[in-house]
Each structure stands twice: as structure tokens, then as C-alpha cells.
Amino acid sequence: MKAVFITYNQALTDRVNFIFEQLRIKGFTQFPLTYGRGTNGGEPRMGSHAWPEMNTSILTMVEDEMVPLILKYVEKLDNVNKENGIRAFVWNIEQMY
């Protein structure tokens, strides 16, 4: 099991949902409005007067086989328009109830 954390401009919400639908990923936790800033460039998303845009983040726990698929389509989506910005991070699940 892996945890995949995806964070992106909230304008991409529908498309990320579309990915999840296509990949038949049922379980997720979504944080609708999050602040953030990329390490390597990209506009900060602070919801402030200077940086008014906001991010959405989504966290999902999937089987190991699913990770490459997710990363593939996240990257594809990022390539459609780099300015929106979308990143995915993966780590291991140690335990669960």
C-alpha cells in the first residue's frame, strides 16, 4: 500500500476527479482549500491579496500497482498547462486499521 498525495491548483479539481474516476479509485481524502508554494518555481498559492489563488490537495491510499498509473496521468495533466501546477508525492503505508 502506498499513500499518494497530490496537490494542485483548485482549477484542476474536476480533472483530478476525472482521473480518480477513470482509475476507479474509490477512497480518498480531499482538502479543498490549501496554501502552498513550489520549491522549484511556480506561483505561490496563498489566498492573499498578492497571491490570490488557492490549491486543493488530495490524499489517497492505493495498491502499489496503481502508483505508476497515477503518476503517469498526473504528469500528463501537468503537461497540458504548466502554469496550473500539479505535483504528486508517494510514500509507504506502515500500518492501518
Add this chain to the structure above:
Amino acid sequence: MNIFESAVEKPISTLMIFLAVVVIGVFSYIQLPVDQYPKMDPPYITVMTTYPGANATDIEQNITKILENQLNSVDDLKEMTSVSYDNLSVVTLEFEWGINLDNASNDVRDAVDKSMSSLPDDIDRPTIMRMSTSMMPILVYAVTADQSFGGLYKILDDKVIMRLNRVDGVAAAYVAGLPERVVYVDLDPNKLDAYGLSIESIGNKVLAENMDVSAGTVKVGIDEYTLRVEGEFDESEQIKNISIPLAGGKTVKLSDIANVRDTLKDITLEQKVQRGKGGILLVTKQSDANAVAVATEAKEMLELAKSEMPADIEFTMINDSSDFITKAIRNLESTLMYALISVVVVVFIFLGRWRSTFIIAMTIPISLIVAFIYLLVTDGSLNTITLMSLSIAIGMVVDDAIVVLENITKHVERGSRPKEAAKYGTNEVWTSVIVTTLVTIAVFFPLTLIPGIMGIFFKPLGWIICISVTTSTLTAISFTPMLSSKFLTMRNAAEEEKQGFSFYAWSNRTFGKLDAWYENLIRWVLGRKKIVIASMTLLFIASLLLMRFVSTEFFPQNDQNALSVYAKMQQGQRVEVTREIALKVDSMIREVVGEDLKTLTVSYGSEETASFASMMSTTGSNVMNMRMRAVDVKDRKNGESIFQIGDKIRAILKEVPEVLEYTVSFGNSGTTGNSVDIEIIGHDFETTTNFALEVARDMKQVPGAEDIQISRGDDKTELQIYLDSEKLARHGLTTSGVGATLRNKIYGYRQSKFKEEGEEYDIIVRLDEQFRSSITDVENFIITDGYGQNVRAKELGDIREGFSPPSIQRKSKQRYLTVSVTPADGYALGDMAEAAKEVLSQKELPQGVTTYVGGAYEDQQDSFKALLLLMALALLLVYIVMAAEFESFISPFIIMLAIPFAFTGVILALLLTGSTLSVVAALGAVMLIGIVTKNGIVLIDYINLMRERGYELTEAIALSCRSRLRPVLMTSFTTILGMLPMAIDHSEGAETWRPMGISVIGGMVFSTIITMIIVPAAYAASNKRGNRKKDVEEKKSYHFMDDFDAERDLPACQKN
């Protein structure tokens, strides 16, 4: 923080806010005056002009026409009518209801001023009068006496009137129909002749003797005296002893040549109260005074006065409008009470828990009490309209609370703590609660915009319901969650069942079965939706055909226990003959009506001078007026309505050959609000009168046509003296001189007054009646000519019998007359109007004559038109609100499918109960638009939700229907049972509102059943391809996953 969160977190503040509202509401309730109807000033202004000596035609030409031309330009004028009598012109201006009458009367005054220069010089200045409801008496007593009859007027004036005028809010108290004291000096013309005296000389002698003259001051030594000549009569006996000087220094005592009587005025108008001699005591109130309070205080005053009066004077109540008001208000209050109880019972049956029932019941008083604050602030009163509005609101104000509480209960049963359940439960439904309220407001708010007389009645209704419903929504999202968080307990049905019988568990099970049955029904219907929709449409069309059998009416008439009879006999008939016939009719009525009769007052004849009594009703020596008062409806032996009694009296009048024309009108005011007026407009008197007679004759053949009356009076019979100017000149006389002499002989010389205890009484010097009661007597009147010689009247000219022209009525500057017809009990106004049109269409109209069917029928038509417009507005607003709510153009249509069936229900209910479609019933139909769409909203909202959650169409519909059945039934039942007391009430004043109760219940029952079937069917039919098409379209625009193939790419664990 949201309003409901704050409410739950701060229960004490919430409680205090609502407590404050309740306290202010109760305070307002105590302050509110009680009246029958909302305050209204009839928008009529009358301009009266007198022009002595002109006949009706002259008046019409020289005064009425000129005034009409100027007055026509006054703003907001709706209709102008006029009547030109002999000597008098009356122009009546009718304005739109609700305009500022102060401005209007200023405009009228300006218009009259402008026309002054064109009017004849010797007219009296036109009087501008404003009608006011305060002119209608609130209390009418019959006063009878035996021995004290002679002094009755004086006694009443001293003891009663004075006291009554002191009562707060009494505008006037006066006595009508009692003869006044008068001193007659009846002369014998033969003796006058013998002594060489004239009436004028005796009259002047009486006037000259009856005087006190101040003659200056006399100084005597150190004192100063004023000198007075005392001649005024202290008692009437002195008149007899006046010495009249004769030629040659002789004198004769007045009593030798005349019969001097100190007595009561000869009757011309006589009242018979319960067959005894007596008069009528009337009390009117100031227009903004509280009728009930004024009447109560006036009655107390009268009781006090009674103790000081001779024992033989009796007071019988003829009319007490406060009595009707009190009873009607009390009935409405009990209707309100029953409505409250039935609503609470329904809620308890459905919810099965007393705590929930209590929480919901709490919203009722709060929502209703706010209406009292509104009434106090807007200067309103507690009247039949406002109370009825509250009664209508009762079933609606619980709906929001029910929805909120239901959702909170769901959370509690799931195990949430009541406090959290209250917060989150309310959060989930509060928007939909507000939307349903908006729909209700969309229907009732247009009511507040109705113009005219209907507006006066329906504005308070609209406002009260809007305000109550808005308050109920606010209560539902603040007070209800707060109470829920404190009162709801965590228990479930299964546990309760274990502890013995639980009503909650029982009702839950019973309704569960009903839910399951309904779900099966819906699945069955969804399989055959086309047939179902088609058959429903057929049903609706069939009901429209039934509409033909529903007859229409303007306002349902009230049984106010009172009726008045007017009957006209042969023109020129003596009062004595009229009396005989009146007494005969009196006993016939007593025989027929029997024990149901409480009082019967008869009056006949006319008063010489225009008095208040003659303003209220037509009088004449050939006219009799009766006022009958019956016992209360519930005490009548056969349970007959006053209208049935009226029909019996009409039958009696029909049998009396002397009675040429009669009307029987109901209620206290004496105005018939229920007639069809056939207006015949044309210039020529003879043509129009004849045509009117023909129409009247034909209308008599129409079954149910009663009280047929032609507005133009018969020509008056007159004795006319045509003087020969040649002969006048030869005798040194003038027409005015001869006229004055004749007037003194017959009408009498009335310059002098006899004073006693501060009152003045006329001293009438004239010929004894036996010498002035035949045409020969008049012909033989002796007139002293310019040379001191006596000539007889017949030598100066001819005396002929003739007719004087009738009064001339005009409307919108054209001469017209009306034939008015009142439908008998059980016949509808609309049918009568149709019959009148039928009669007119069969006739050939004479040249220059046009006809028009108006009267109450016209008002009815206008009102129905206004209601149709209102209905259109309501439909549009409801559509707008719903389209916004559902974000759809089609969904509102599906919901509004229920509305036609509500009308089907109304038609069926009216037919089944034999009621007529009156304005009130039609208003009920308009209200249904708001009430029945609520059910559809609840249903569609939930189906959409289920669809959103991904349920398949049929499944979504079936499950939603099952889940929403109870809320729909509950809100429908609360509305229906809230109206039930109104629909079955048979006591005073209930007639007005019963049709509304009937139509709302009929429409509600029918449309609820139909809504539950046709709305799901129509939803299924209109959503074949599903509502989610739009989403799919959108997703097709995403191309970044085009290379993805689920079958090929997904790992095995993800494929199921």
C-alpha cells in the same frame, strides 16, 4: 456562526428573544380594537345643491349638467352619478378604493368653485359631503311607551341622548320617528270671513304678542333698572286668550275663532314597534372607535338611564352590530383553537412523540403572535379578515419546523448528541426550508398588491400570511433547533417496544406499511406512466366540463338575523290606508315566521322635513318600511336561514294586491350587495320607462328573480293651480302673493315659536283640516286682493290634477334608470345576470336606448378578473422561485402539474357541497397554488438528490417517494385540518369563509393524491436519458487520458 448554531449555543438568549416577541405580541393583542371589517372609508363624495322653485328638468339642465362637466375632470374618479329632484341636485362621485379622500374632496371643492360662475345666482352654495362608515348606526333600539308616549321625545332627549353622547367614541345618538310637540291654531275660515280677518293678520298678531322686548335702562335715584316688556308666553293657554282687534275698536278672543291645541304633531310618518306606539333610538360611532367597546358602554349607559325613566317606557333591541361582531369574532377564535388542536394532533400521530409535538406546536403561537404586532403597527384591527388569515396560516407555519425536526430526529436516532444533531440537522435542510417559504410568499405577496375594495379585504390576508410564514421559518431554523437540543432524547423504537406499548413504535410501524404500499404503487405507475398521465389529463378535462354546473356569486351573504322590507303601494294613497295594509302585513308575517321572530318594526308615511330617517330609506305616504329581527340561527325552530325567511315574506307580499313593488334586503345596513342591475340608458323618459317596465315584466317570469325594482319613481300626482295673469292684474295680485296666501292656509304660518324649559316648539297657524281637504275647499279659498276685496281662488285661474316629472338619474352624464333584480335564496347571482342578458337579447332596443348589466354582478366580474390576474402573477412567481431553486426550466413544470388538479378538487368540492364559486372560494383556489406546489417541491428535491447520488431513475423515484410520503402527508394534513373548522362551521359570520375552507380542503385532498402519482410519473417521462448528460459532455473535452483503457491498463485488484 450561523443563526442556528448561535441559537443552539446560546439557548437562553434565544429563549429571551422569542419571549420578547411573544410579550410584545400579547401586548399588541390587548391593544387591538375589535371590528367586523378592516377600516375602510367608502370612496364617495356627494355634491348637493338646492335651487328652490325649480323642477327636476330645470335642475338637471341648469345645475346638474354644469356641475357634472366640471366634476368630470377630478382625478381618480371612477364613476359619476347624479339625481335631479325638484329643488335639489345630488351629484355622487365614486372614486377608486384606497385613494386619499382629503385630496379628492379638495379637488371636488375646486371644481365646484369653478362652476359657480355658470350656476344660477339664487342657488344655495353646493354642499360637499363625504360618506363615512360612521354614519351607520351600531345600535338601534325600538322605544315604546303607553302613558308617557306624549312626552317620550322630551324624556329620551333629556335622559338618554345626553348620556349617550357622553360615551367615548359615540358620534351621535338621536331619536327618529317620534312626533314632536307643537301648538296648533286651527282657524275656521267662515268665522275669519265674518270678522273680516285674515290668517296673516292672526299669525302676525301671535308673533307680535309672543315677544320680550328690551326697552333700555331707567335711572331712579342712585339705582339703575333695565326696562323690559314681557310678552313671551309662559304656557300655551295664553295663546287662547290673545285678543284680536277688529274693525271699529272691538276685539275677539283667539279661542272664539280658532281651536288652539297644544299637542303632538299630526302624523305623517308613524312607527309601530312590536305593534306598540314608539320611536327608534339610533347610536352611531366615530369611524375609528372600537365598535364593541362603544356598544358595550352605550348599553351600560342606557341601563343607567332606564332606572330614571317612567316604567312604561320599554327599550327593545332592533339591531346591535356589536353583537354580530362579538359573535363572529368569538367563532373565529374558536375556529382558530380547533385548527390549533387538529394541527397538533396530526403532528403527534405522525411523529408519535410528545416532545417532538411540543417543539413543533411552539412555533404556532410565536408565528401567529407576530401578526398582532404587525396589526398594531399598521393601525389595523382584530377583525374577521385578520382572524381568518391567522386560521389559514396555522396549517402552514408548522411545515418548516416539521422538516427541520425530522432531520434532527434522524441524526438523534443515529446516535448523535441532541446538541450536535440540532446543529448539523438544521444545516442540511435550512436552505430548502427557506425556498418552500419563498414559494408560499410568492403566492401571498401579490395579494397585498390588489387594488380597490378587494384590496382592503385581501391586503391584511396577504401580509399576515407572509409575515407568519416568514416568522415560522425563522423560528424553525433557530428556536426549533434550540428546543430540539434540549428536549430530544436518545431512544429508539425497538427499546421502547420492549418496555410495553409505545405509541411511537406503533405509528412508526403503521406508517412503515403505508410507505411500502406507496412504493409498490409508484413502481407500478412507473411501468405505465403514459397511461397514467393520459388518464389524469382526461380527468382534469372532465372536471373542467363540470365547471359549467358550478354557479357563481360575489360574496357569500351573512345571516345577520336581520332583514328589512320595503313595499310601495299606489301613488297618492293616504297614510291611513297604508297603515291598514302595513298592519295586515305585520300580522301575516308574525303568523308565518312565528317564534323565530324577535322584533318587528313598521314605519309608514313620510316626514315633512328631510330627516335622518328618510335619508336612510325611501319614505312616502304610500310606502311602508319594516325591519325584522329574528332569533339567532341556532335557536330557530326549523333551522331556516334568514334568506329562507325572506323568501317567505316575499311570498306574503306577493299575495297582498295593494303592494305594487317590494324589496326584502338582508343584514343590518339595509343595502343589498347582491343584485343584478340592468341599466337602461337613454334620454327620452317615456321610451326608457316603458322599456324598463317591459324588462321588469319579463324578469318576473325568470325563476328566482325577486325584489324587482325600477329606480325611476312614478310620476307624482299634484294639484296644480294655473293662474290667469290677466285676472291677477285686474285684482292687483301677483303669483307669489297668491302662492304665499295658499301656503299659509294649508302648510301654515309658522313664524312664532313657543318656548318652554329651553325647548322651542312651532306654533302653526292655519285652517282647520276640515276646511282644506277637498278640491272644492281649495277652489273656494278666499284671497284678499290688492283693493281689499275678497276673491275666491277659482276666480283667478284653473285647478287641474297633474303629474310632476320624476327625479332624473344620470350616470356618466347620461340619463339612465335601472331595473334591479335580487336572486332568491338558492339562486346564484351569475345565473341571474345571464337570465337578464337573455331577456335583453330577446327584446328590440328602442331608438337611442342602450343597456348594460351591472350591479353586484359587475363587481363580481371585476373581482374575478382581478383574481385571474393574481393567479397568473402567483403562477409566474412560483415558477421563478422554483426554477431558481432547481436550476432547471422543466422541473418547475413537473411540480406545477399538481395545480390543475387542485382546481379539479375545488370544482368537485364545490359541487359536492352545493356551494357557489364566490370571490372567497376563488381566493382559496389561488392560495392552493402555493400550498400544493410545496408537496411537489419536497418530492422532486429528494428525487434529484437520489439521482445525484447515482441511483438509477426508477429506483431513485421509488425510494424518494417512499421516504417523502410522511412529510408530504403531514404537511397536507395539517393544512387540511387547519381549514376543517372553517369549512364545517355554521355559526354567525361563518358563511363568508366557509367556501374558502371547502375549496382549499377539496383542492388539497385531490391534488395531494394526484401529486403523489403524477409528479413521479411526469418526472420519469421527462428524464428518460437521465439528468447527467451534461456531465458526460463536459468530460469528453478532457483529452489527456485518451490513451487510457481500463481493461488493458488497470491492475487486477482494481478491476472488479
